[in-house]
Amino acid sequence: MADSREGWKNEEEDEEEELDETNYIAQKDAVLFAIDVSDRMLQPPPESNSKRAETDSPAMAAIKCAYQIMQQRIISSPKDMMGVLLFGTEESKFQEEDSNARGSIAYPHCYLLSDLNIPAAEDVKVLKSIVEDPEKAEKLLSPTKEPVSMSNLLFCANQIFTTRAPNFGSRRLFIITDKDDPHGSDKTARSQATVRAKDLYDLGVVIELFPISQEDHEFDRTKFYDDIIYRDPAEENDHALGPTSLKSNGDGISLLASLVSDINSKQVAKRTLFSNLPFEIGPGFKISVKGYNLLQKQMPARSCYVWLDGETPQIVTGQSARHEEHSTRVVEKAEIKKAYKFGGSQIMFSPEEQKELKNFGLPGLRIIGFKPQAMLPFWASVKKSTFIYPSEDDFVGSTRVFAALWQKLLKDKKMGLAWYIARVNATPLLVAILPSQERFDEGTNVQVIPAGLWLYPIPFVDDIRSPPEVPAPLVAPDELTDGMRKVVQQLQLPKAMYDPRKYPNPSLQWHYQILQSLALDDDLPEMADDKTVPKFRQIEKRAAEYINNWGKILAELSDSVKHKTEHDEDDPPKKKIKMKAETLEEMSVADLRKVIDAGTLSKYTATDLKSWLVSKNLPATGKKIDLIDRVEQWVEDN
């Protein structure tokens, strides 16, 4: 019986391999944004001449940030919760009454903008309306004149977490404020706040502070926040990243951008794939490491069943039960035997034997030896890699040993080779251990790639496919290669590297854009913004001459080398000629109209339609049906 939504849709049991990923996702995360609303937080930044100057007040930037992050989380972690709480507002609002709330108390000057939950379209709408409607924003973001009680805020957060996300593995409170000393000399208020903060700690809620320094005032954590923020000694490492500080100063990088990037780096709950895996560097010499999935192919969520007979459409949950075919007898797990198809029959193993067949020894990572990185062929890639980082939990000193190994591999461009079993009964793999150098974003200086080691799966012989037989290659003469070399030199990517962050997945973005529009009753977007399409104009600008030149050399060469073959090739199949007397581009408007009237425009390929559109300087992207529409529109207009 599986009650999670992921599990029950699997028609066939591809359980074995998939199991890891689902477990991994099951560590759920809940994040509550607490945004300070005060006069200072509402002050727009000082005027600036900079073109990129921002006009958002810190509070507004924080709400925009929450809005962005909420939309992002719906895509990247659809099972995780998020909420937004404003504090210091004139108005107060808490959770909606529900049958289980025991006489819910209002928390003065805490305004729960969006309750902690898996975000719904409604929640996105609420944030959107504030971001897009200044009047509404102004009305809501009106600060109270009374002093704000932090203990009150912390207990409010406590209750939100307790009731909404009681059994979440990761619960975090993000406080965004510029007030480093909210209670000043009021000792009682201060003590109360520290006691409430301790409650949160005992509850397992982690406070993350996003301090905003104003132009005339540097945020000082020691004044108050160091008394309410706890760090698990085991997690000391996290803190070693150093504190962040954000500035609202009007020019350069906007507060919003740095807030988003800073929150982003913390909003993803750091989930381990495995913790404290023994890493045997030499026989008998072990340290411990944790594993992380830093690469994870994001896919649009699968479709689900919706029940429409209620007041609002509802997602249907499913439960699966196993039963015998041709009878309705429900089968218990213990009764199930596994059998393999073999020579027209089934070969059976008992559950114990099945388990034994998966047993290749204890989980661990064991070095077999080292090789130069160059000995790993480019093609030897079969699965994404796992990032590992040392942990002091089992072996004190793991970090320094790990660091020494990392340094050596990096310096000498070597790789470790290791036998790797990630979990009990996991399939054993041979991995190359590759070092990564720490890399930062040049603008925000936020870490992009951490320093550490990667477990890179080496293909098995079984994974290698043989390409089809091909005739001996026809090596290009030097002049042609020279021509191409000039083209390549002209078209290097910015910063001479592939930066994944510049290439959002267009299908994923489109899927969620449409869903969001449907969910929010917005107009559907017309065309996808596909950042992966090459920058054709740039290419044309920078390399047109060289490409043209290369083309000429190629034409000459191929004319002289293979005149006859070339000739044959140029004769298109007869069938094609019959079908299309002329291409769209050669048609007159009158002819086109005939085609449209006859309803045969759709018979032309999208490629034909596109080249026609291009020739008329019309956009040539979108679905075929859109292309046809555009052609028809043009003919009608002319």
Add this chain to the structure above:
Amino acid sequence: MSGKLAHVYIVDQGSTTEECHSGRMISDLDYALQFVWDKIATVLSANRKTWKVGVLGLRSDETRNTLSEEEGYENINLLQDIDEINIGHLHELQAALKPSSTAAGDSISAIVVAIDMIERHCRLGTGKQGKFGKKIVLVTDGKGSIDDGGDQAHINSIADRIDELDIELVILGTDFDDLDFGFKEEDKTERKRNNEALLKLLTERCNKSQFGTIAEAVDNLEVPEVKTAKPYPTFKGRLSLGDYFKYPETALYIDVQRYFKTKQAKVPSASSFTTAPNGNPGTQPSHTLPVDTEMIDAKNLAVVRNAYRYQVHDPTAPGGKRDVERDDLAKGYEYGRTAVYISEAELNITKFQTLASFSIIGFVPSDKYERYLNMGPSCITIAQTVNPKAVMALSSLIHALFELESYAVARIVGKDGKDPEIILLAPLIEPDLEALIDVPLPFAEDLRMYRFPPLDRVVTTSGATVSKHRNLPSEDLENSMSDYVDAMELSNFGKDEEGQPTEYMTINENYSPAIHRINQAIRSRAIDPHGTVEPPSEFLMQWSNPPVGLVEKATPGLKALVEAADIKKVEAKKMGRRFAREKAKPLSGLDVDSLLDTPVSQTISAENAIPEFKQLLTNTTTDSAVQTAAKQMGDIIKEFVQDSTGDHSYPRALENLKVFRNEMVTFEMPELYNKFMRGFKKLLLKEELGGERREFFVRVGQQKLGLIEHKTVEQSDVTEEQASEFLSLKSELPYRGR
């Protein structure tokens, strides 16, 4: 190995094969059959209709074969004509292939029979030979008499026929001499020596042949056979640079095809069955298995199917949920927790529309790319083979990339409607192959932004950077690590055929242990249904430890490294931290408790139960105080369940239960928890906590919140069995019928 196969095995079962030789405990026949069964089982395991096998018994008591009308073909028995083989046939063959009571029978004649069988089987309607993988395998002890026809012409004519039909001939002999393998039988009889020479001569005359001793073949069974897949293009079309529609003169395209270079091979998957009660054959699933198959091992198996129940929230229904029919449901997607309904006609509205294309985005220097960003299997792109212009054009790109030490980044849509991917293309230049190899790259969303502290410096809480720290390696450690890594070098540890140093552990020797172990176990079980599951073979485990020779060499270096590292193992979790727990402190180190004017309250409130419970325990020093706290916590949990509408408060109750349990483990007072749980279970099952609450108890089990076992805490007297017994609700739950 794809395509059609026609293999014939000739098994010498003469009376002499009953003997045991060379210190073996099994008969020569059984020894040879190990090889034959494994090979036949390999064919069986492929489950391919076009892989066909025939078997001939040689020196059999019976005579029955396609040429038996003629003279000289006696004592050759057709056990299985070339045909699809199933496990039933295998077991029949096992029964039939026992040492006979005769020594008569000619192995060369048997080969001729096999040639005839293959020739007939592979003859097409047109009379021509079809395209098959043809093979004859003879296993013999070499003790029968062979009529060599008087001269070599006879042997030559047979060899010619074999070549003409493009058959591979494999002859394996029990205790045949094989100097390469390192075996020589000392007390060989004259006849066997002659036979060996004759058979060897025959194989030497054939184009495709092998001759060897059985021992080697049996040894080689350890080296798994790898399934190969037919290459199919993942893309066929134009590789473009620039927009050749818009700028036909200044943009380019090359006609190419792209194939998989690697693809993860799957571990064979098993299906679920139950043994039908009372051997009721009526439940035999006829449509998943051919009806005519004899079910040796699979008698009375019933296929297990999944059935789904669809439920929606309904506060008015018992349990807060009610079942709905699948037919009444529409399709849609989740946007957060909002259900977005999409009508049947618009179902692909969220699908990004694409057209097949393959276009270069730009180029990057190869040393700037980090291998660990690879997202999956690699592919190979070659120019359209019949198009010399394309071949030359692609060649110029390949060579330009090679000379500039660059890679290309490209966007590819394999087929119309498929999702775009971004790939990195590298040049591959071999004497007979020029191609681009590519690997998939991550998109922005695929990269998880977790931050980790650097490894070459430590940043303190105040933001200062230090370069000497216990987490940073000392110079000594750096040096000894460097020496050790160098000592464990594998790039020249292997030996090639000439004994020259070469790379150790190449990819071509890297067989998937998981796949081949299962395959091996399936074959063994098919051959011997009563055998036990063996541990993985040494061959499959060969890379599970560093090579002994290398380890020996590196021992001094390892010693130095261990010393410099000064690693300390953390003792197993210290229990009994009771009453002496370290108090958590905020970053400032403030003692929060000291701020309180009044001592910590002794009562626990439901709304803030977890912190208060923990704080109470931290500040307590007596067993009785722990008991009071436990009692209060228990009552709160019961109250949550009692007042819960449907399963609304279950998560909260479970979370409290979890904290309760963990604390009792820490305090080594398991009995407080266990006693509570026993009473709690009774109340739940007697429906005294607000009605039907079995579902809650099921979740208790799922979250592993049952009794605290002796295994976990010494003080507990609950055994593992008792603990699992406690969680079972027998057959009463959880299915309420369909």
